[in-house]
Amino acid sequence: MCVDNQYITFYRFGSPSDVLKVEERSITAPQRGEVLVRMTARPINPSDLIPIGGAYSHRISLPGIPGYEGVGIVEAVGEDVPQELIGKRVLPLRGEGTWQRFVKAPAAWAIAIPDTLGDDMAAQLYINxxxxxxxxxxxxxxxxxxxxxxxxxxxxxxxxxxxxxxxxxxxxxxxxxxxxxxxxxxxxxxxxxxxxxxxxxxxxxxxxxxxxxxxxxxxxxxxxxxxxxxxxxxxxxxxxxxxxxxxxxxxxxxxxxxxxxxxxxxxxxHWNEAVSAQGWQDTFRELISLVQAGKLSLLPPRSRFELCQVDAAVREAEANEGKQGKCFLM
Known part of the structure; x- marks a missing residue:
């Protein structure tokens, strides 16, 4: 399996609107224990932008692909991953940066999303x-x-x-x-x-x-x-x-x-480094149950951009000015 993958990358630290680039490359099939996810929505968080500026340059290898959050659909699975996951929506977390069309992530950390949660809500369930x-x-x-x-x-x-x-x-x-x-x-x-x-x-x-x-x-x-x-x-x-x-x-x-x-x-x-896969899954299960019960709601996106419009998207995200809701890359 080999598909074209559009992705966002940066080769040096600096202002996101100056250093981010849109590129394409082939992505190979998922390895043992991995899922390959076609991304459908990605919120832009301050925690996505700050590293691009070089705040954590001592622990970031260049070139880098930004993005900590997002939701998508499982397109393929590697060995030891149930085939039933194909076609399911998940949060492909703790793998590659999410600002790309396809993301590979460890299946043990992927969060299954119930049909009752839309992409806008699901995509924001991690960081905050x-x-x-x-x-x-x-x-x-x-x-x-x-x-x-x-x-x-x-x-x-x-x-x-x-x-x-x-x-x-x-x-x-x-x-x-x-x-x-x-x-x-x-x-x-x-x-x-x-x-x-x-x-x-x-x-x-x-x-x-x-x-x-x-x-x-x-x-x-x-x-x-x-x-x-x-x-x-x-x-x-x-x-x-x-x-x-x-x-x-x-x-x-x-x-x-x-x-x-x-x-x-x-x-x-630091919590990520210490938590077990079961503790990770249990935490998201609790949060999802609160959303389903109407006890927790997240703001809808204030604007949406295609992945190739990342320059405009990050400029809008940085121009906060008291605006509510996140900018999304679709």
């Missing part, structure tokens, strides 16, 4: 939902009644934290930079939404919690806002940082001085 799920269930170990605070909560990931908080009986305090998403976050499950540009965060949180502080905090911003967020955590609580939207590091000295809460950094790739 798994991150929020693992943090809530495994890192923070949240219990009903716990108070969780999350900043940058108007983001796609913030929306998921709001919905999971409702599922788990957790009281979420959502921190935003404006009031644009307040009504939606309250509808999704937040107990309270705080506009950090209107209220001083720490005294507001202490008033809301009777001076105890929150049980847990998730920071996606870093810098002074993230440092302040960490100081809202009570003595036995946990602070998790997973992003630096501000581009500025946290003040760990200040955090240690002002709170006794334990602090940790979360990297999805």
């Amino acid at each position: 939902p798994v991150t929020a799920w693992v943090i809530c269930r495994q890192i923070l170990g949240l219990k009903p009644g716990d108070v969780l605070i999350v900043n940058a909560c108007g983001s796609s990931l913030g929306r998921i934290f709001a919905q999971l908080s409702r599922c788990f009986g957790v009281r979420l305090i959502a921190v935003t930079r404006n009031d644009r998403h307040t009504k939606e976050l309250l509808r999704l499950g937040a107990m309270r939404v705080i506009n950090e540009n209107e209220l001083d965060l720490l005294p507001t949180i202490m008033e809301l919690t009777g001076g105890l502080g929150v049980n847990a905090a998730v920071d996606m911003v870093g810098g002074e806002p993230g440092t302040e967020l960490a100081c809202c955590v009570g003595g036995n609580g946990i602070f998790v940082t997973l992003g630096l939207l501000s581009g500025i590091s946290l003040n760990w000295v200040e955090i240690k001085r002002r709170t006794n809460a334990s602090a940790t950094m979360f990297h999805l790739r």
Whole structure:
């Protein structure tokens, strides 16, 4: 078996719109334990674009093919893979980059998608939902009644934290930079939404919690806002940082001085390295069940582009400007 495969690649690090190229090559049949998947939808995430810029150049070999997420249809299987998978929709994860027409991936890590989930929803089930799920269930170990605070909560990931908080009986305090998403976050499950540009965060949180502080905090911003967020955590609580939207590091000295809460950094790739294939499948099974039950929803794409239109797609994805929904490569 040998088919033509259009794919996106980059030979040097730099601005995605400058360094990404559209190329074609032949792809061979899947090997033992692999599936060959014809991709139908791929969201563009910040985590797809950041490596192209060279942020993780020490662990990326060039040339590279971007793309961590996406959904497609199994076209062929290698030895030791059930033939019944052919024609089924899957998430071909933890294999090759998804920004290509055909992707080969290990069958043990491919996630089967039920007919009740459309491509738009299925394609986004990995990066943000798994991150929020693992943090809530495994890192923070949240219990009903716990108070969780999350900043940058108007983001796609913030929306998921709001919905999971409702599922788990957790009281979420959502921190935003404006009031644009307040009504939606309250509808999704937040107990309270705080506009950090209107209220001083720490005294507001202490008033809301009777001076105890929150049980847990998730920071996606870093810098002074993230440092302040960490100081809202009570003595036995946990602070998790997973992003630096501000581009500025946290003040760990200040955090240690002002709170006794334990602090940790979360990297999805580290969880990937540790989780078993069964644990991986179980996590997606839980998330899919929440989607099917109407308890978890993801935003529809805000725009769609053909794979060969990748330049326009990444420019649109980078021009966020408060827009909701991801750009998709089809």
